[in-house]
Amino acid sequence: MSEIAVRLRDVVAASDAYRQTTARLLGLGVPETTILVHLLHDGPRTPTALARRVGVTPASVTAQLDRLELAGHVVRQANPRDRRSVLVALTPAGRALVDRIFAVFRADVARGTADTDPAILDEVARILGEVSQHLTERAHDEPGMARDLGLQTAR
Amino acid sequence: MSEIAVRLRDVVAASDAYRQTTARLLGLGVPETTILVHLLHDGPRTPTALARRVGVTPASVTAQLDRLELAGHVVRQANPRDRRSVLVALTPAGRALVDRIFAVFRADVARGTADTDPAILDEVARILGEVSQHLTERAHDEPGMARDLGLQTAR
DNA sequence: ATCTGTGGTTCGACCGTCGAGATATCAGTC
DNA sequence: GACTGATATCTCGACGGTCGAACCACAGAT
Helix, strand or coil, X not given: CCCHHHHHHHHHHHHHHHHHHHHHHHCCCHHHHHHHHHHHHHCCECHHHHXXXXXXXXXXXXXXXXXXXXXXXXXXXXXXXXCCCEEEEECHHHHHHHHHHHHHHHHHHHHHHCCCCXXXXXXXXXXXXXXXXXXXXXXXXXXXXXXXXXXXXXX | CCCHHHHHHHXXXXXHHHHHHHHHXXXXXXXXXXXHHHHHHHCCXXXXXXXXXXXXXXXXXXXXXXXXXXXXXXXXXXXXXCCCCEEEEECHHHHHHHHHHHHHHHHHHHHHHCCCCHHHHHHHHHHHHHHHHHHHHXXXXXXXXXXXXXXXXXX
C-alpha cells in the first residue's frame, strides 16, 4: 500500500513549518509571502483575483497589500481596462525578494529529489498536478463534500 | 524540466483551501482539524508534543484543546508516568469524526492517482517522504535558512 | 437613463497565536 | 531529605489575520 495521502499530509505539515520560518526571517507574515509567490508566477493581478487564488476574502487581501505596499514590495497600478479595479504588481525590490524565496525553496525541494531518475520526477510532477487539481475542485464543491463527510445537507 | 517545486506549491495551496472547507463544514477551525488528524495517526500525545508536531507554541495548543474537549472530540487524561503532564486522546466520537475526515481526504487523493501504476505510486510516496523530511529539517535550521535567503546574521 | 452586477475598500468583531509569568512536578546532586 | 535546574501546563494580555456587512465607483446590459 503506497498511502500517498499520509505522505501528502506530511508534506503539507512540513511546508507549513517551512513557510512560517521563511516569513518570520523576512519580517513578513505567511499570507504576505504567499501573495508574493503567486504574484511571481501569475504576473500582475487584481486583488480579487489574488483573493480567489489564495483562498481568502478580498477584504483580507486589502490589508495584506497595504503592508506589502508599505514595505515597497508591490505597487497598486491603475487598470486601464477597468477604472474600478487596480493591478497589483511586484516592484523590482519585491521581485528580487520573492525570487530569492522561491529559489531557496526550489533548492530545498531538489535536495529531496536529487538521487531520483528524471523520468520518474516528471511522473511525480504530473501526479502532483492531478492531485492538486482534484483537491481544488473538491474544496469548492461544498455540497459534495458535506455529503461525503456524512453531514445533513440542512437548510 | 520537471519543476516539482511549482507543483508542490500548487498542492500546498490546494490543501489549504481543502482543509479550510472541511473545517468550516464541520464547525471547526483549521488548527483543530490538524490536531485531530495528528492524534489519529500518532495516538495519544502530550500537548507540547502536539505543539511541536503542528508547529505552534504549547500556549496555542491549550486553547485548541479547550475547544476540542468542550466539543467532546478529545479528553485530557492524567499521565501516569509524569504527573506534570497530560495525555490527549481521541474520544470515540472524535475518533469517528477524524476517521471520516481522513477517509474523505484519502478518497480525494486517490481520485487523482487512480490511473497510475502502483509501482510508480510507491516511488512517489517515497519521494514525498524525502521531500517532507528535508523541508522539516530546513524549517528548523534558521541560521542556514537566513544565510541562503541572503540576510545579515545580525545581532 | 436606469438598473444590476462587480471591484475595492473600510469598519467592527472574533479567532488564533504568541511571550511572559505562575504553578506543579521531575531528575539529579549534595 | 533538601536544593537546584529543567520541563509540562496553564493563564493572561496584546497583536495580527480574517471575516461579513456596508459603502462608493464604475461597468455592462436594457
